[in-house]
Amino acid sequence: MVSSRACGLVLFLGLAVAGIWSFAADPPAKIPSKDAQPGKRDVFKEDLAGNAEVEKIIKTFEGKGAVGDNTPPTPATEAVKLFQTTDGLKVDLVMEEPQVRQPLYMSFDDRGRMWVVQYLQYPFPEGLKVVKYDQYLRAVFDKVPAAPPNHVHGADRITVYEDTDADGKYDTSKDVITGLNITSAVLQGHGGIWVLNPPYLLFYPDANRDDIPDGDPVVHLSGFGLEDTHSVANSLAWGPDGWLYGANGSTTTANVSSEVSKNVKFMGQCIWRYHPDTKVFEIYAEGGGNTFSLEIDEAGRVFSGTNGGGTRGMYYPQGSYGIKGWAKHGPLTNPYAFGWFEHMRHEGDGDRFPQTFVIYEGGLLPEKFNRTVISANALHNRVWASELMPDTSTYRTKDFPAIVTTPDRWFRPVDLKVGPDGAVYLADWYDTRLSHVDPRDNWHKESGRIYRIAGAESVPTKAPDGHPWTATDFTKFDVETLRSLLSNSNKWVRQTAVRTLCERLSSGDPSVGKTFPSVQAAHDSFAAVAKANGPGALESLWIVARTGGFTPDLALQLLGSPNPEIRRWTVRLIGDERRTSDAVAARLAQLSHDESYVQVRSQLASTAKRLPSKYALPIVHELLKRDEDQTDLHLPMLIWWALEAQCGGDRAAVLELFGDK
DSSP states (O other): OOOOHHHHHHHHHOOOOOOOOOOOOOOOOOOOOOOOOGGGOOOOOOTSSSHHHHHHHHHHHHOOOOOOOOOOOOOHHHHHGGGOOOEEEEEEEETTTTOOSSSSEEEEESSSOOEEEEEEETTTTTOEEEEEETTTEEEESSOOOOOOSSOOOOOOEEEEETTTSSSSSOOOEEEEEEEEEOOOOOEEEEEEEEETTTTTTEEEEEETTTTOOSSSOOEEEEEEESSSTTTTTTEEEOOOOOEEEEEEOOOEEEEEOOOSSEEEEEEOOOOEOOOOOOEEEEEEEEEOOOOOEEHHHTTTOOOOSOSSHEEEHHHHEOBBBOOHHHHHHOOSSSOOOOOOOOEEEEESOOOOOOOOEEEEOOOOOOOGGTTTTEEEEETTEEEEEEEEEEETEEEEEEEEEEOOEEEEETTEEEEEOOOTSOOOOEOOOOSSSOOOOOOOOOOOOOOOOOEEEEETTTOOOOTTTSSSSGGOOOSSSSSHHHHGGOSSSSSSHHHHHHHHHHHHHHTTTTGGGTHHHHHHHHHHHHHHHHHTTOOTHHHHHHHHHHHTTOOOHHHHTTTOOOOOHHHHHHHHHHHHHOOOOOHHHHHHHHHHOHHHHHHHHHHHHHHTTOOHHHHHHHHHHHHHHHHHGOOOSSSHHHHHHHHHHHHHHHHHHHHTTTOOO
16 A cells, blocks of 8 residues: 555656756956967867858857966976875876877776877867857767778877886887777777777777787767767776766767667767677666766766766766756756756865766775765866765765865866776866867867876785786786685776676686686676675676676575675666566565665666566555655655656556555
């Protein structure tokens, strides 16, 4: 029987009303110094305009925001001395121009090497003409660019940096892929190199791992928009579940297709994911600011920074809908969402633009920074650290004093990652200009730096081979060594060990036979760790699931785990399969009645949205009776979205759910 309070909750869900989001304005432009030469700012890309009207806009549009000036850059060796830090931290220079220019994105491979996208073609794709601009300076181009290798070559390049002498410092670099045309992210794994080159997601096979592609790239996804190259698809990351996750910015549209998924349309900001084996593409969650970053924490939760103020970013439950700038960014994909989530609540510095952040789980910084949000603000030339705290089923943040500041207006940290050594790495675009709302092409394309933040007294740990983590090849470790790394204090080490073990088990690598007589034996061994709830339990569950060992029988056992994260991920994995057994479905409904951990209840609602109605509606029925969740910041809407997802397919069953008054 549904309680009257639960009925009130349903009424609230149905009557949710819309709101409007607005961002604070950019700070006032600073007065250029006597060295500035304003006349030299009028630089335009040749052959960009497709007609006279566009040509006029390009030549007369008055740029907005931080449009930059011609003051000279500070040499990197001097700029690093200008940083002011707190809490016993230090900033070291890792790389500078000309070894790196306009760095946009960093990732680290299973050898501890750093991969960097140098976004030198930005902001205009080569070989395309603008035939129309809207009031936000979003472009309509004359054609869709061809995918490599049949593309018009641009200036973007992908470079890998390596610690060749195992001293913990990156000392050499080499270009791996050049001539790219608007490339936003790169990630190594699954037998090659994944490159996000809107409108495409490309895969360059590299079976022998020599950084020389074995052939032409394979197009896995197509259809990402190019209207605004400061908010294209971006930020590739491996999820612990084996999916490839990415973000999409606020002012581009998409109509994405893969070999299996066709014409997945959305407008603006979202988190998406793609499975490299099943070829399925889907929106994981929708909304946010200009979503140009992606963070997946140690328990597989998904976050992103934002370009708004008064917050540090978004937390994304699976299948959720978040706030957007509706007039500019367009509607949600679901016209029956009837509501959305706000950014995480925040106490502290309210300046806008924490566009990239990590949840620090690297084990190297002082203890107070563990599980803090470390965010970079390119607009205000600073780096923040904020305490991350539960806020009903979501999170809120509270600032510590800014951990890195500088008087250098050129400092533009656009990407931030925790590296193999546990330090925080910053990609510094390094330019007085930051604004995209200006059709001139006067970016300072000769500059760029990468910095490293660590404790002044911190000493990075060594890998089992005695080398620094920046010079360690995970593929050379045996299975037992990799298993021991599943409880390492550095999230990057743990998750890299998970990926390496999964690739070894999935490929039939003969070295696995030295530890396990069969893949089934490996599944049994890792499942036992997951059930025992010891160190590496969650990582062991991911290994079992990614290599085909997640069965209904195992799910039933793990739904009773004392570890709430094991229960939450078991619920999520069931939903990812979009089907289950009668016995598991009955256990999910019972869990919806009994579950004490609010994020498990949150995931139950997300999973119910993905299951057939005969399994989903009993979950919804039990969640509706949980009076304690009526004031939760997320659960009422998650329950509505689970219910709404069933209305189109099984209306009678939905009506029957409320038939008992």
